Amino acid sequence: MNPADTPAARPAGAAKFVEGRVVALKPWTERLYSIQVDAAVEPFRAGQFGRLALPGEGEMIVRPYSFVNAPFERPLEFYFITLANGPLTQRLVKLVPGDPIWIAPRASGFMTLADIRDADSLWLLSTGTAIGPFLSICKTEEPWRRFQKVVLVHAVRYARELTYQDTVRAIAERRGSQFAYVPFVSREDTDFALKGRVPQAIEDGRLETRVGVPLTAESCQVMICGNPEMVSDTSQVLEARGLKKNRRKDPGQITVENYW
Template sequence: MGWVTGVVQERKQWTDRLFSLRVDAEVELFKAGQFNRLRLEIDGEPVARPYSYVNAPGETPLDFYLITVPDGPLSNRLAQLGPGDTVELMPRATGFFTLDELPDSRDLWLLSTGTALGPFLSMLKTDTPWERFENIRLIHAARKAEELTYQDTIRQFQERDAKRFQYIPFVSREPFPGGLEGRVPAAIAEGRLEHHAGLKITPEHSQVMLCGNPDMVKDTAAILRERGLEKNRRRKPGQITTENYW
């Protein structure tokens, strides 16, 4: 399968390390939650990494949320791109971290760290979660308040259905009024997250999607299994769907 050339329309710098690339490219329609690959030639060699879509299927331009990695050859080059620059993409997305892989349930919990917020924004821009679930909780954990990005987009979800949707930010390295402190797994174990959300996580009523730092994903899944939730598999449906994402 070949690559297609995309043209950068905008680079939005959120913080010194976090940025978004908005790209025009002729790619196939994807499912919200799937990822593409971005590729540049660096020192004569093609270097590619997977990045999830932030935009909804069919929405343009394509939107990717990235972090510059120390000594990361690709992320540091992508962070230098501006309008008119080009980047290569795969024509077809891939991945199974999508809502159609979830069994029906009453409550949808979307738990993310850092740039792993992206695929959840893509999902929430579609009608699917709003049609399938009575309650939606979006959790985004960051180190500092300035890293709680895409606030305009999140406000649109709140305006769409404030009764059904709640956004819960976590900030681990500084006080943040209105949010929760510490790590997501501890907040679940201590009951702080559910108290804040006004909703219990139960096997009977919950589907939980975990995306982000592998330690968060692993530790949170372990706590949820203690509650009786099980990993969601095609052959054996459960309540926990995970994707490690840096």
């Protein structure tokens, strides 16, 4: 047999992954990208993450990224920020449609509605690329069946980083007054976003005033996903109000996930 006719060898370490193909790569800013992938993965819950992989020096380079697409949507989509020395992100941004990419066949993570009790309102608090799992959740029917109000908060440094605006508008048009979107911009002034950080806006009441819905232990569930400092500080502010961490054996109102 001619060596050219033999199947290409799988990269070292690829046996644990499903091989897919890049559908599209979208640059949002000089550092923010989303990538769409066609791959046969097992069913997952909105809010979970997959593990993307590319061949490195003798092994696969693997990193977790949350699904932006809802479980019923294809292609798969992931939102990420490039790191100057990031071994995977610097490879991801060079991919073009049709290129191979590998993904773990089974999703992981507990940032889902599975273990969250019903309440009057659901607050989805995110920074940066951590809006991804919340967009996946908002595209499903579950939050709209279980909560009277769904609040999506997206905190960034600059207004140009408020990405996925078409998706947010589509959710708003479909869900009407049941949905509230609150952008935060910390490093420049705008005429539409709240200024500063999420925990301070909770502490001083600006966030509740903007939404018109109380943030109390009796009325809400809060999911927090983002940089560790925001997650920690916001959790502390909420705990001072009487909310507590949500655990399977001890249900509460705060569900968290650090995004790095």
